[in-house]
Amino acid sequence: MSQARWTGERADMLPEIAAAVGFLSSLLRTRGCVSEQRLRVFSRALQEALTEHYKHHWFPEKPSKGSGYRCIRINHKMDPIISKVASQIGLSQPQLHRLLPSELTLWVDPYEVSYRIGEDGSICVLYEEAPVAASYGLLTCKNQMMLGRSSPSKNYVMAVSS
Structure with missing residues (x-):
């Protein structure tokens, strides 16, 4: 299995794919x-198929870009990637439909994997990681200050009396 790595600060997609596959x-x-x-x-x-499928559609710097392409969807019709991989282990379409929810949406995005069962179901997060800023040059002044702080900031209220 190839380790998928492309340009970007955190371009590998293995944790996200592992969460979806699991x-x-x-x-x-x-x-x-x-x-x-x-x-x-x-x-x-499935891990190999998703790695190949997402290869040119993985943008850690813009996680929502390509989200529709990476979405795994079962809507009374089986997702073609799941279908193809399941056939490799001898599972037929009718068997898959019995084993998996009839309505499932699985979003596999950089830094987050989430799913929804049913059209009106709640969205549940399977995997989440905070993006790491590439360099201090990309951080705002506030974020640069927060990085060096070991304790939470204190809130002050300024009052002016006359």
Whole structure:
């Protein structure tokens, strides 16, 4: 498996893809119909497929750019990447539809992976990491000051009396 790294300060997408793959594998695991061996093969193949699929659509400096392309979607129709990988372990379309929610949206973005089950479901975060600023030159004056502070700032109120 290739380690996906491109330009940018934190361009590798492995933690995000691992979170997405782990989530989808756990959905298959909870139904108990897929052996651990097949789940391992599925997880490896899905990680490789997503890494390749996202290769030119991963923008850590603009995490929302390309989000629609990276979105994994099941809407009574199976996402083609999941479908292709599942066929490698012998899962048919009808089996997949029985094992996975009929409505699932999984967003795999730099620094955050989240999902929603159902059209009106709550959005749940699976993975979150704070972006790291590339250099002090990109930070605001306030953020530069906050980096050097070891304790939280104190709030002061200025009052003027006449």
